Structure formats: C-alpha cells, structure tokens
Amino acid sequence: MKNPILIILLFLIIGGFAFSQESTVDTCDLLTNKTWVMDGLTDKKASVYFNSTKKSMYMNDQLFASADYYLSNVITESFDETKIGNTSNGKYIVCRMNHPLKKLSIYEIVSISENKLEIRHIDHSHTLKYLSESE
Numbered sequence: 001m002k003n004p005i006l007i008i009l010l011f012l013i014i015g016g017f018a019f020s021q022e023s024t025v026d027t028c029d030l031l032t033n034k035t036w037v038m039d040g041l042t043d044k045k046a047s048v049y050f051n052s053t054k055k056s057m058y059m060n061d062q063l064f065a066s067a068d069y070y071l072s073n074v075i076t077e078s079f080d081e082t083k084i085g086n087t088s089n090g091k092y093i094v095c096r097m098n099h100p101l102k103k104l105s106i107y108e109i110v111s112i113s114e115n116k117l118e119i120r121h122i123d124h125s126h127t128l129k130y131l132s133e134s135e
Contacts, residue, residue, distance in 0.1 A: 028087070
C-alpha cells in the first residue's frame with residue numbers, strides 16, 4: 001500500500017519540478033533588431049528601433065531622436081551606464097534622455113511577443129502599441 005502512495009508522491013514532486021522550470025523568454029531578443037511601428041496611426045508613421053544599446057525613434061521613416069537604454073526589473077532613480085547592452089531581460093526599458101529638464105525616461109513593458117509590443121511610460125496611464133514592421 002505504501003508503494004503506490006510513494007510512486008504517486010514521487011510523480012507529483014517530479015512533475016511539479018518539471019512545470020516550475022519554465023523556459024524564460026529573452027526580452028532583449030524579442031525587442032531588438034526589428035522596427036516596431038505604432039499601431040493605429042493613419043496619417044503618419046511613428047516607429048521605434050532597438051539595438052542592444054540604443055533606442056531610435058522615427059517619424060515617417062526620418063530619425064528624430066535616439067537614446068541609450070537598458071532593461072531592468074526595477075524602476076530606478078538614476079541611469080546606470082554599466083547596464084547598457086549588458087541586460088537581456090527586464091520589465092522596464094530605462095532610457096537616458098538628452099534633455100536638460102528630463103534625464104531619465106522609463107517605460108514598463110506591458111506585453112511583448114515576436115510581433116507585438118505594448119509599453120507604458122511610468123508617468124502616464126495610456127499604453128503605446130506597436131507591431132513589428134513585417135506585420
């Protein structure tokens with residue numbers, strides 16, 4: 001009688017361990033090296049491109065701004081240059097801005113997949129939705 005109970009218990013332990021070992025998706029791989037086009041615009045094209053160190057913003061395919069960035073799991077008060085290009089996962093995109101009044105801009109990654117990106121600036125409630133350009 002103990003053997004079936006032990007087998008069931010062992011099965012549950014091993015099964016639980018296997019399910020807890022979820023494969024983590026690399027945020028940087030999903031985010032970088034593709035053009036993200038803002039969804040819902042009809043009269044102009046706003047897009048953003050991330051490489052491993054820089055976020056570049058375009059309006060009608062013309063570069064209008066760029067910023068160094070890194071990924072972080074926490075909201076930070078200052079920009080940490082040592083993290084540029086060195087973090088592959090995170091819930092937040094931390095950008096260094098070239099603006100005299102605002103040096104830091106942080107976006108929460110609401111959702112990300114191979115073809116869709118939704119981000120929210122932490123100072124605002126609305127989200128920005130993007131589709132990869134291949135969509």
